[in-house]
Amino acid sequence: MKIVNLGESNSVLNRFVSELRDVDIQKDSLRFRRNIERIGEIMAYEISKDFTYTRKDIQTPLGIAPMNTPDDRIVISTILRAGLPYHQGFLSYLDYAENAFVSAYRKYKDRLNFDIHIEYIASPRLTEKTLIITDPMLATGSSMELAYEALLTKGHPAHIHVASIIASKQAIEYLQRKMPDDKTTIWIAALDDELDDHSYIIPGLGDAGDLAYGEKE
Ligand SMILES: O=P(O)(O)OC[C@H]1O[C@H](OP(=O)(O)OP(=O)(O)O)[C@H](O)[C@@H]1O
Ligand SMILES: O=c1cc[nH]c(=O)[nH]1
Numbered sequence: 001m002k003i004v005n006l007g008e009s010n011s012v013l014n015r016f017v018s019e020l021r022d023v024d025i026q027k028d029s030l031r032f033r034r035n036i037e038r039i040g041e042i043m044a045y046e047i048s049k050d051f052t053y054t055r056k057d058i059q060t061p062l063g064i065a066p067m068n069t070p071d072d073r074i075v076i077s078t079i080l081r082a083g084l085p086y087h088q089g090f091l092s093y094l095d096y097a098e099n100a101f102v103s104a105y106r107k108y109k110d111r112l113n114f115d116i117h118i119e120y121i122a123s124p125r126l127t128e129k130t131l132i133i134t135d136p137m138l139a140t141g142s143s144m145e146l147a148y149e150a151l152l153t154k155g156h157p158a159h160i161h162v163a164s165i166i167a168s169k170q171a172i173e174y175l176q177r178k179m180p181d182d183k184t185t186i187w188i189a190a191l192d193d194e195l196d197d198h199s200y201i202i203p204g205l206g207d208a209g210d211l212a213y214g215e216k217e
């Protein structure tokens with residue numbers, strides 16, 4: 001399974017991730033959402049380099065321009081809520097893609113233990129398509145695993161790109177065991193060492209859904 005950490009090379013991407021993490025800057029929820037969206041745009045561009053391209057002759061007003069353009073039938077999917085601005089960033093660049101949405105939330109049994117509940121899925125047929133599953137945070141990796149399983153009820157994609165922003169080492173190891181090795185690529189912008197008792201990423205950024213859209217009851 002290919003794992004790509006785009007944060008390993010210096011680019012403006014790392015400034016956007018730093019702003020997401022910064023305890024003062026992240027209080028500006030408009031900027032927080034826009035930074036997630038901007039990272040989605042950058043990541044869509046990077047992932048697009050892996051698509052299949054063929055040459056097409058494009059008619060301009062003055063002649064024919066040979067252009068390599070992608071042929072993949074792409075479905076961008078996201079996991080509610082924190083995935084919403086990320087999804088929008090991907091869709092800005094991959095505007096011809098189809099779209100899928102899955103809900104996942106942690107239902108706590110007590111202070112430390114929780115199950116993840118999937119209650120909603122809206123997706124086109126996925127068979128033989130290129131599926132991009134977007135979610136800014138991979139903490140335990142369970143939301144991603146369960147969202148992927150739910151999406152499989154809509155058909156088996158030809159290739160899966162898991163696109164996240166901050167992942168824990170534990171989540172990457174977990175998904176390497178749970179996702180199909182020969183057709184999954186995981187893209188991240190930062191890799192953090194550990195989780196706390198509540199399965200939050202340390203240092204991470206806190207609760208991405210709450211920072212983007214406000215606290216839940
Ligand atoms: O890898 P995991 O341990 O499953 O955690 C990661 C999940 O947590 C966040 O969503 P959350 O459940 O907080 O929902 P929200 O976006 O509605 O806040 C995040 O967007 C992921 O979906
Ligand atoms: O660190 C974490 C873990 C789960 N969800 C988040 O938003 N952040």
Ligand SMILES: [Mg+2]
Nearest residue numbers: 207208209210
């Ligand atoms: Mg949350």
